[in-house]
Amino acid sequence: MLRYAYYPGCSMDTTGVTYRMSIEYLARKIGLELMEIPDWNCCGASSAHAKGKWQALALPARNLAIAEKRLPGLDICVPCAACYARLLAATAAIRESDETRARIEEITGVTVKAGAEILTLMDVLGTDEGFAACAAAVERKLTGLKVACYYGCLTSRPRAITGVQNIESPELMEKIVSLSGVECVDWDFKTECCGGSHQVDAPAAARPLVERIFRNAKANGAQAIVTACPMCHLNLDMREEEINRKMGTAYDIPVYQFTQLLAVAMGASAKEVGLQKHFYPAFKRLDRTLRKAGTLQ
Amino acid sequence: MAQLQFDNSASLAEKIAADAGVTLSDCYQCGKCSAGCPMSASMDIQPRQAVRLLQLGMADELVRSRMIWLCASCHMCVDRCPNDVDLPALIENARYEAQRIKLCAVPEVGKFNDIFMENVKNFGKSQEVILEGAYNLLSGNLLQDMGSVPHMLRHGIVGPEIRTVREREHVRRMLTAAEKEDEGC
C-alpha cells in the first residue's frame, strides 16, 4: 500500500518549491498517497540542536505525536534530509529511554511513542512496491544524460541512527533515478556535506564545499547533479554561478531533484516541475537530452 | 611555557564529555576526523585538536573557539573514527556551554540560529524571508544574496506570505519549557 504520513518541512513552499511540484506530480502518477501531518510544526533543522538538546527534541516530537494520533499505523515519509534527520533523532531518543520520553512528554504536553518508521522519499520509492510503480509510470527516457547522484550527509549519517551500511557510496538514488533513463556515473563525493545553512551564515568557509562537489562530479563526467534534499539542491543550484565567477571555474552542471527527473520521464513538462525556477539554467540540458533520445513529444 | 596540569576534579571538560557520552581516552589522535571534515580548512582548531583540548582539560579554549560554530554536523568524523568517538556530540555540548556564558566566536552563526528559532517560536514554522532579511540586518551583511531576490520574487520562490501553525501558542509554550530545561542542563 503506497500510503504514508507526510512531513513536508518548511522549505517546501519556498526554496524547495520545485521539489514539492515534482513530488506532487510523481505521487499523482504512481498513486502514492502522501497524507500531510495536520498542523505540523518546524522540525528545528540544524538551528534547534545548536541552541539546546530539549528544544531540538521537542519540535519533532510534537509532529510524531500528531502523526500517531491522526494518522495511526502509517510510517512517515520525509522528503527533506534535515527534517528526516531530526525526526529520526527524536524517534531514536524516545525509543531508547523511557526517561527521555517522559521528559519530552512533560515539556511538549503530548504523548508520543515513536512507533512509526521514518523514511526518506528515496526509501519509499525504493521499496518493491514504490519501485515497480515508478517503473510502470515511465513514458519516456532521458537516455544519454550522465548524472552524478548526490546524497548529502544526512540521508546516510550518523550511521548509528540511519542504519545505512555504506555511508561512502550508497546506491539507492542511482537505482531509482536510473528508471528515468539517465546514466549514473560513479563518483566520490556522493555523501560529502554541502555546508547546510553555513552557506548563509559562514559563506566564505562554506563555498569551497560546493565547489568541491562540482569539481569531482565534472571530473567523473557528470553533465548534471541529482539531489534528494531541498537544502542540498538550493546550495548547489544557487551558488554555482557565484563559484564560477569568484573561483575561476567553468562548471556547467545543472542541478535537479531526483523527483524532477522521474516526473519528466513520466511525462511532466518543464513547467510542471518548475525548471524555470532554478537559479542555474536547467531547461536546456533536459530538453536537448529528450530531443537526442527522440523522446520529446 | 604552557603548563600541562592534569586536573582530575570535576571540570568542564569532563562535563562536556559525560554529557556527550564520550570516553575521551578512546581517542588516539589519528586525525582521520580532521582529514575528512569538509569545514576543517576554515577552522581555528582542527576537529582532532578539539578532542585533544578536552583530553587535557582545556575546555575553555574549545568553548571560546570558532571551530565549534563552523561545524556543519555532517557526522563524517564519527562515522569514520576508528574508535567511534562522538565528536559531533562533544561539539554540541561545547556550544551549549558557550551559550551559557553568552559566548559565540562566530556571531553570524549564532545570530542565524537565534533568528531561526525566534521565527519558530512566533509562528511555529520557519519563515525564510524573515530569516534572510533579519539575518542580513543583524549580521551587518546587508546586501548578502540580494542579487538573487529578483529571481526568487519573479518565480514565486519567496513572497510575503507567513505560514503559521494553528496551535502556535502550544509550540511557543513548548519551546519556552524546552529552553528552561536546556538552561538547567
Place this chain on the structure above:
Amino acid sequence: MSRTGVFVCHCGSNIAGALDVERVAEAAGKLPGVRYAATYKYMCSEQGQQLVRDAIAEHGLDRIVIASCSPRMHENTFRKLLKDTPVNPYMLEIANIREQCAWVHTDREQATEKAIDLVRMAVAKVSKNKPLHSSFIPVHKKALVIGAGIAGIQAALDIADAGYEVTLLEKESSIGGHMVMLDKTFPTLDCSACISTPKMSEVAAHPNVTLMTGSTVESVGGYVGNFDVTIRQKAKYVNHDLCTGCGLCETKCPAKVTSEFNQQLCTRTAIFRPFPQAVPAKPVIDPDSCRKLSGKARCGVCQAVCPLGAIDFEDKDKLITDTYGAIVVATGYELVDWAPLYPEYGGGKYPDVITGLQYERLVNASGPTEGKILRPSDKSVPKEIVIVKCVGSRDKKKGRAYCSRACCMYSAKHAHQILDKIPDACVTVFYMDVRTPGKNYEEFYDRAREDGARYVRGRVAKIFRENGKLICRGEDTLLGRSVEVPADMVILETAMTPAPEIRELCARLSISTDEYGWVQEAHPKLRPVETQTAGVYLAGTCQGPKDIPDTVAQAGAAAAKVCILFSKNEIEGSPMISAVDENKCCGCSACVRVCPYRAVTLEEIDSREINGTVKRHVARVNAGLCQGCGACAAACRTGAIDLLGFTNAQILKEVDALCL
C-alpha cells in the same frame, strides 16, 4: 585419623603485610586432625621445604596443607618435595591466602578471619584425600607439523635434525607460505626466496621428513603421545614419480585464471606450479579451472604433450591415517580483505590502490612485471607513491583493535625500495606511530627517512580519483593541517588476520582461539608455544602477527618442546582424573554425553549378580584423554563417577567446614 601439618607462609610481606599469619597458624593448630602448625617467611624456598620434610619426619604427618600463594605457582613445587617423603604427593592441599585473600582485601582483621576460614576448608578437604598414583602414557615418536611456511619448515627441520620422524603437511601445492612471496626482508634486505628456498629444499630432501602437499587434516582423535590423525591428500592429477618438472604442460594449457600466488595481478594456467622455485617443483592440476576436469570442454592437451605420461585424470583424493606423538600448528596468516571494510579508500574499485603483498609481487623479479614497479592500470611507472599504514588494524570500528606488528617495518622497506628503484620518485607514508622494536629496526627506519621518504603523521580519511591521480587526504597532525597528496599509486599496508579455516582445525584439536581467531597459547608470557591441549604446540603467525625472526625463533621453541616430549618413552599423566565405581554405575551414559574431551565411553562388562553373570554397560575413562574437568561427576546421578582429587566427599567436607 589424620595427622595433618599446616604451614602458613609469610611470603615476605605479601601475605604477612595484609593479615596476621601467626594467628592463622595458631587457629590452624586447634583444628581437628592437625598435629603441627607453623609459619615461615618463604615456604617455597629451600629452607621452607626442609621445614616440611623435618615436620613430616618428626611428627609422623600423613597429609599437608600449605597456606600460601595460588596453587598455580607452587603446587607442583610441593608435590615434587613430597615425592621424597613417606607422604603421597596428592595428600596435599593449598589454601590460597595470597591472590584470593591478602592481595584483594585491605581490612587486616577481616583478611585474617578469611584466611583462617580458607585454612579450615583446606584442612577439612585434605582429611578426605586419598593417595593417588600417576598413570604412564606411551609416546609415539613421530611429529605432525601442519603448515609449511617458514614456521612449519623450521620446526620440521629442527625436529628431524634431532633424529625424529616428521610429517610436514601443506594445503597448497608448494611449501614456502607467505615468506616466499616477499621480495626482500627487513632489516637486512636479504632476498626472501634466497634465504627460504634452501630451507625448503632441505626439508623436502630430509630423510626424516615426509612432505605432503595439497594436504589437510581430515580428523584427529587421541591424546598426547598418541594422536590418531587422518590426512586428506588432494588429487594432484599429475604423477610426481613420473614427472620431471620440465614444464611443457604449463606452456600448452589453454585455461587461464587469476594467480593466487601473484595476488590477482596476473594469470596462471590450470596445470601449474605457483612460482618458479616451488617445492615440489612439479605441477598439479587445479580441477576447478581445468576445462576437462570441470567438464567444460574435452581438452587433455597436457596429457597429449607430456613426454613421460605423467598426467593422470583419474587421480583421486587419498585418506591416510597415522599416529603422531605431537602436533605443531603452523598454519600462518591471511591478509585482511580490506575492500569491503574501507569504502572510503575506494572499496577496491581503483586498480592502482594495491596491498603491500601485491606490491611485493610487483617488485619481485619473478613476479608479474619481472620486478619493475608498474601501475596495474596502465603499466606506467608511478612517480608519486603513497603508503598507508594501519589498514584493517588498530581500528575498532572495522573489527580489529590490534596492531599487526610487522607493517611499520615493511612500510619503511617499501619506501626504501621505491626510492631506490624509481629515480625521482616521491614517497609519502601516512602513519599513526612507527614501531621498530627489533635489532637494527630503528636504524632501518632512519635510513628510509634519509632516502627521502616523507612521513606524515595522520590516518588517511579518504582516497579518491580525480584527473588521473589518486587523491589521499590525511591530517598532518604534527602540523595541525589537512593535506592532500595526489598519488599515482597507493600501497595499503593491510593487517594480518587469522585464516578462517583454522577455526575448524582448532576445534578438531580441542585448542582455543581468541576473539579474533588467533590460536591461543597456554600462557601469554611463560608458555608461548604450547596450547591447552598437551602435545599440541604452535609456531608462527597462527598465534598472532609477528615478523620472520620471531617466527623462526618460535618454530625452534616448538620443536624443542616436541623433542622434550619425545626424549621420554612415556610421560606421566595427571592422576586427577575421573574414576568409575562400576558397582554404582547404571550405564545411563550421561557422563559420556557431557564430556568435552570424549574421554568417557560405555563398555560392556560381565557382572556377577546374585542369580548369575549378566552383561551390562558401564562407563570407562580414558586416562590419557581425561583432563579432570569434573563435568561427568556433576552429571552422574548415582555418584558412580567421581573426580579423584576433587571427590564429592572432599568438596562437601570443605563446604561443611565453611558453613557449619
